[in-house]
Every structure is written in C-alpha cells, then in structure tokens.
Amino acid sequence: MSRVLIVGAGLTGSLCACLLRRELQSKVHIEVWDKARGAGGRMSTSRPPDSLSHSADLGAQYVTATSAYAQSHHSLYSELQSCGVLQPLDAPIEGLKHKDGSKDYMTPLGMGSLVKHFLSQSGADLSLERHVTGVFLRGASWEVQRTAGDSELFDAVVLTMPVPQILQLQGDLGRLLSVQQQQQLDGVSYSSRFAVALFFPPDAVFSFSWGARYVSSNRCICYISNEPGKRNADSPGLGPSLVVHTSVPFGVEHLEQDKEEVQPIILKELYQLLPDLPQPISIKCHKWRYSQVLTSVPDCPGHMTVHDQPPLVLAGDAFVHSNFDGCVESALSVLPALTAALPR
Incomplete structure (x- = not known):
C-alpha cells in the first residue's frame, strides 16, 4: 500500500x-x-472560546461559479448541494459586481x-x-x-x-x-490583509439588512459580512457575528505589526462606518500574510x-x-x- x-x-x-x-x-x-x-x-x-452557536468565516466568504466552471465542475457542485454543504446565496450583497452567468453560493x-x-x-x-x-x-x-x-x-x-x-x-x-x-x-505573489471577527450577545440586533457589504470609501476596511444574514437569516442557533476584511494597501502597510496592535485601528474604523453596532462579547483578529494569489x-x-x-x-x-x-x-x-x- x-x-x-x-x-x-x-x-x-x-x-x-x-x-x-x-x-x-x-x-x-x-x-x-x-x-x-x-x-x-x-x-x-472560526468560533470564539466556549461557544457552540457563534461561528465566522475569517477567510473565503462565499463561492462564485462562472457559467464555464458551473459546467466543467458540475458533478462537484451537484455533490456539495445535494449534501447541503453549498446553497444558493440569496442574501443581498451591497457593492457586488457580477459577471454575466455567474452564480453565488454560501455555506450554511x-x-x-x-x-x-x-x-x-x-x-x-x-x-x-x-x-x-x-x-x-x-x-x-x-x-x-x-x-x-x-x-x-x-x-x-x-x-x-x-x-x-x-x-x-x-x-x-x-x-x-x-x-x-x-x-x-x-x-x-500574494495580497495580504487582516480579518476581524466580532461575536455578539445572542439578543444583539443589527440595524442593517444586507448579508455583506463591499466598502469603497474607506482606506482600512473593504468588506463587512453579517454572518447569519450572509448564510441564512433564519438559521436556528447561529449567534450574531460580523466579519471585517481590510484593504490590501492597509494589510501591506501594517503587515509586520502584531495583530494586537492593528485590531484597535480596524475596530475604530468599523464603528465609524457602523456607529449603531452593539458591543461584542468576543473578538478574533487574524493576519492573512498570504491572502489571495496576485501573480500565479x-x-x-x-x-x-x-x-x-x-x-x-x-x-x-x-x-x-x-x-x-x-x-x-x-x-x-x-x-x-x-x-x-x-x-x-
């Protein structure tokens, strides 16, 4: 063998x-x-310590299948959907620019x-x-x-x-x-960025309806995900959580700093963008030194x-x-x- x-x-x-x-x-x-x-x-x-209800995707957020890949990888997409691992992404994504024929999927x-x-x-x-x-x-x-x-x-x-x-x-x-x-x-070559997950009390309510939002007007933050809303707003037992991705220029600028030093900067920018956001009960920050491939x-x-x-x-x-x-x-x-x- x-x-x-x-x-x-x-x-x-x-x-x-x-x-x-x-x-x-x-x-x-x-x-x-x-x-x-x-x-x-x-x-x-990722999950915060001592929690079974909260979870957050610190890296990849959803799957986009072009029409060509939906055809060439059809058996794989069918398998994942039949097992319930993949489902169509129906939540509104602000600022998402689509190519013709592509389809988005989320993971419950x-x-x-x-x-x-x-x-x-x-x-x-x-x-x-x-x-x-x-x-x-x-x-x-x-x-x-x-x-x-x-x-x-x-x-x-x-x-x-x-x-x-x-x-x-x-x-x-x-x-x-x-x-x-x-x-x-x-x-x-790779892009670099930071990701922060914020986990909130079970009774926390967000004032926004989108599942995720691309941010174009902020030097620090480029993407925010409402995790329950992105996956399925009606998912039972999924605690409220938010994920923030920084821009690549911000990631490169702060790449050699400890994530504990960078986290407060990101949170300050986040609360300026979403001033009504509740206070989290747990926070996790991750540095993606190798985020996405820029040159393959x-x-x-x-x-x-x-x-x-x-x-x-x-x-x-x-x-x-x-x-x-x-x-x-x-x-x-x-x-x-x-x-x-x-x-x-």
Whole structure:
C-alpha cells in the first residue's frame, strides 16, 4: 500500500485526498498534515472560546461559479448541494459586481464545512499542528521532517502550502527544481490583509439588512459580512457575528505589526462606518500574510511536478488562480500525476 502525504489541510489538499481515495480506494494510505490547530486553511471557520452557536468565516466568504466552471465542475457542485454543504446565496450583497452567468453560493455551516466534507470523504489520517520543515529524497521514498526533529517516510508527497512557505523548506526541493521552475515560483505573489471577527450577545440586533457589504470609501476596511444574514437569516442557533476584511494597501502597510496592535485601528474604523453596532462579547483578529494569489505560475497545468519517481508535486491556487474553482482545478490536475506514478 502506497503512503501518500498531503501537506496543507485547505481546499486543494482536502480535495486531493478525496479524489485520490475515490480513484485508488484501499490501495493507498493517505495522511494530511497541517501546521494550524484546525483544518480549512483560507477556508477556515472560526468560533470564539466556549461557544457552540457563534461561528465566522475569517477567510473565503462565499463561492462564485462562472457559467464555464458551473459546467466543467458540475458533478462537484451537484455533490456539495445535494449534501447541503453549498446553497444558493440569496442574501443581498451591497457593492457586488457580477459577471454575466455567474452564480453565488454560501455555506450554511461556514466555509470550513467544504474542507471537512472532502476530508471526511477521503478517509485520510488528519494530523494538525504538524509543521513541515524539510523534504529529503531517500531512494524510492521521501523523508518529511517536521518541527521537534521527527520525520516519516512516504511514497509520494503533495505540497499545497503557499509558495513562499514551500521555498523555505529544507532538504532536496531546491536542488531538484529546474531553473525555470525556480523562476516561476519566485514570481508568485500574494495580497495580504487582516480579518476581524466580532461575536455578539445572542439578543444583539443589527440595524442593517444586507448579508455583506463591499466598502469603497474607506482606506482600512473593504468588506463587512453579517454572518447569519450572509448564510441564512433564519438559521436556528447561529449567534450574531460580523466579519471585517481590510484593504490590501492597509494589510501591506501594517503587515509586520502584531495583530494586537492593528485590531484597535480596524475596530475604530468599523464603528465609524457602523456607529449603531452593539458591543461584542468576543473578538478574533487574524493576519492573512498570504491572502489571495496576485501573480500565479504562468501557463501551468494546475500543479508543478518537481520529481517523478517517487513523486513530489506542488499544488494550490498559485498554480491556477485564487478562488474555489482554482483550487478545484489544481486538485483535479494532481490526480493523474499521482495515479500514474503509484501502483494500482
């Protein structure tokens, strides 16, 4: 049985694991590692301490399917809707500019439920708080090292972390990359931003009716989401919460500051925009150093094969484009690259 490691429990990694399981079934042992304390990556859903009713999407907010992707990824969209993971986004979104034929979807249980669905389908062994530090070629296997000096051997490795984190890995990766591949990876760039989730008492009432709002007149804040309103205003048991995303220029300006220093600045701007907003009972601030891909690897099939046998593959939205369907495209492209190299 081949042992496959997927590093990164975000959308690309979880879907890779799911597709690989469906293709090879019991012929493969799949492990998914992530350095965070929870799965989801940039599609994670957060909760405040000691709360089961409140939740907020600090990263991706909803899924927009173009007419082309709705057709090419039809089976996936159908699966997610039939399972109740995706539902049409009916809440009003102020300032949203639509392309013809596109359709928006929301996740009643939060964006993290997308990743959890695929991980559940994959049957993979999920290990959190496992920070990979190096990848070394050992004959017909890969030795993957993590913090604390521990290491394990795998027959195939898929790296789905942000490209700058991939390039920081110790071991044989840098030696195996071609000059062209190295240049392509060096050219990948990301936007940066902060996200703040505010959780309110159960009886808190918002004075606005929108599910989300794009802000164009503020140097700090570019987007605000009314989480219950965005998902479904009638969702039972979903506590009132708000998510704020900062603009990219603001994120870049304050990128090297601690989030505790930046949070008060964001909250001050928020209460100027929404002066009637109640006081929260809990606040969570997150710094997205790698938010969305600005410059992806050009002319790429959705992944980059660094080594054929044993396979070492790089994947993620940096090899396509930065949205739900970009991650799906990447995961779909990885599948034949892996199955061609693994025993069937």
